Amino acid sequence: MDENNIIPMLKQIKSLSSAPYKLEIQGGEPLLRFDLVQKIYDKAVIILGEGQFEFVIATSLSLLKDEMLVWARSKSVHFSTSIDGSHVIHNSHRILRGGDSFELAKRGIEKIRQCLGDSSVATVTTVTNALLSYPEDIVATHIQLGLKDIFVRPVSPYGFANNNGTDEYDITEFMSFYERLLTILSKYHRYGNKLVEHSALIHIKRILNAEYSGYADLKSPSGVVLNSLVFNYDGRIYGSDEARMLQKSNPKIDFSLGTIQSPQFKNSQFHQSVISQSFSLSHPGCYHCAFQPYCGADPCQNISVFGEPVGDKSLSRFCQYHKSMFKLILNHLHKEDDVGLMLKEWVYG
Numbered sequence: 001m002d003e004n005n006i007i008p009m010l011k012q013i014k015s016l017s018s019a020p021y022k023l024e025i026q027g028g029e030p031l032l033r034f035d036l037v038q039k040i041y042d043k044a045v046i047i048l049g050e051g052q053f054e055f056v057i058a059t060s061l062s063l064l065k066d067e068m069l070v071w072a073r074s075k076s077v078h079f080s081t082s083i084d085g086s087h088v089i090h091n092s093h094r095i096l097r098g099g100d101s102f103e104l105a106k107r108g109i110e111k112i113r114q115c116l117g118d119s120s121v122a123t124v125t126t127v128t129n130a131l132l133s134y135p136e137d138i139v140a141t142h143i144q145l146g147l148k149d150i151f152v153r154p155v156s157p158y159g160f161a162n163n164n165g166t167d168e169y170d171i172t173e174f175m176s177f178y179e180r181l182l183t184i185l186s187k188y189h190r191y192g193n194k195l196v197e198h199s200a201l202i203h204i205k206r207i208l209n210a211e212y213s214g215y216a217d218l219k220s221p222s223g224v225v226l227n228s229l230v231f232n233y234d235g236r237i238y239g240s241d242e243a244r245m246l247q248k249s250n251p252k253i254d255f256s257l258g259t260i261q262s263p264q265f266k267n268s269q270f271h272q273s274v275i276s277q278s279f280s281l282s283h284p285g286c287y288h289c290a291f292q293p294y295c296g297a298d299p300c301q302n303i304s305v306f307g308e309p310v311g312d313k314s315l316s317r318f319c320q321y322h323k324s325m326f327k328l329i330l331n332h333l334h335k336e337d338d339v340g341l342m343l344k345e346w347v348y349g
């Protein structure tokens, strides 16, 4: 990113929302330009105000240095990293030329926890084909790393385009993995190893708390633009990371909200059309669905798969995933079996 864009970007963030702000720096690999990351943080302190924002660096941790942790100490800086399985499975997905990506991520997590505290690092797990048969593997890896939280999600349809479909699987396969994962978590839970899975927690919060709307996927109208903005390295602004990915695969159509120097928040036809067509209450399939009050809309995924923002719910991966999650969770909560009791403890403590 051009350094001249940092101040206008932060001023736009301030003019569009109110504190507390959340700034997430994503790459590529942000630690390659740690000097720029520091500049963004320093300017954010001036423009947004000290203590008014959370600062998250999404990184593989492969380039983490001790001096970065010294800098992060006493600041509201968090790290987010991917753990996609144990050693072999993670390395088969996160290929690092000349390096061991799992070992570097593991060492990075340990260092962050030692220097900044347990809550300063969070993980995200993308379930690849290689992990589908081994739910116990990802749970054991998180326990061994001393983590208290795990966030598991299926690979997105955008990912298929990037890997020639080699990680494509259907949602029923994912759900059988996920059901086993919850059972394994409940067994650990019974013996005091309490690991909270955040995809389940997000779905439960949506059911139990009408005001909970922190998760862009489960919002109607869609969270595009309304929940987040992406300031791209080339100066263009997008309403979500999915909109940015759409742009990548469709370079001839403009999915942006203009540029940092010349934003088009009010007159972007693409975003007006996407938001106005993302009220799931009026979508065929959704309007009579029991889960509609808790569910959301993902117009960018629908454009990517169906070529238009509403989509066919009978064929939609988004619909299959969220419907299956709601059903699974409500079944366990109703039965109050070991998984159901664990889910209740996650919500009520």
Ligand code: SF4
Pocket: 280, 285, 286, 287, 289, 290, 291, 292, 295, 296, 313, 318, 319, 320, 322, 323
């Ligand atoms: S589960 Fe499917 S049909 Fe039901 S509201 Fe969500 S997207 Fe619509």
